[in-house]
Amino acid sequence: MKALISKHWHLLLIGFVALIMGGFVLFYFQGSASSFPASQPKQAQEEPDKSQYEMVTVGVKGDGFYPKNIEVKAGVPTKINFKKMTSFTCIDEVQSLKIGMDVFLDHENNYFTVKDLKPGVYEYNCGMYMYYGTITVK
Incomplete structure (x- = not known):
């Protein structure tokens, strides 16, 4: 097993880096839908009266x-x-x-x-x- 790891260490390193980068890409591109919601959800703003503005x-x-x-x-x-x-x-x-x-x-x-x-x-x-x-x- 030790000989196998020492022989293919570069492939393990590439796989580990790809796993870390994939996690970063998923986290970054999730938009603003966070897995940590705000303590108080923000209410959607109502459409203002267009006759006054x-x-x-x-x-x-x-x-x-x-x-x-x-x-x-x-x-x-x-x-x-x-x-x-x-x-x-x-x-x-x-x-x-x-x-x-x-x-x-x-x-x-x-x-x-x-x-x-x-x-x-x-x-x-x-x-x-x-x-x-x-x-x-x-």
């Missing part, structure tokens, strides 16, 4: 926000829906210090209300500062 949807994909720039009207309350288009993305949070945005993204609707912004361009980003988008207020 301007509605804008920003798609969240694996490589960023689509569209990267959205335009809203100054003085008009706006709800921005950051909608995840895939679970294969590292974007779990959208934030902007200038407008007080800090939104954790679920698979469902993720609304952020923009009120009383002055005309200008406001930048937002993912929680890891890898992907950016802008809100242009006119």
Whole structure:
């Protein structure tokens, strides 16, 4: 047995590394459906009253926000829906210090209300500062 292991140690090592990598790939690509549920499940957000708000949807994909720039009207309350288009993305949070945005993204609707912004361009980003988008207020 010892001679067999010493003769084929490289195959055992490759098998062990493949097993570890396979476990990592399964863990990484499970999306946000974690095997460790939150202590309190988050309720799905209800669709807001469209007559009271301007509605804008920003798609969240694996490589960023689509569209990267959205335009809203100054003085008009706006709800921005950051909608995840895939679970294969590292974007779990959208934030902007200038407008007080800090939104954790679920698979469902993720609304952020923009009120009383002055005309200008406001930048937002993912929680890891890898992907950016802008809100242009006119």
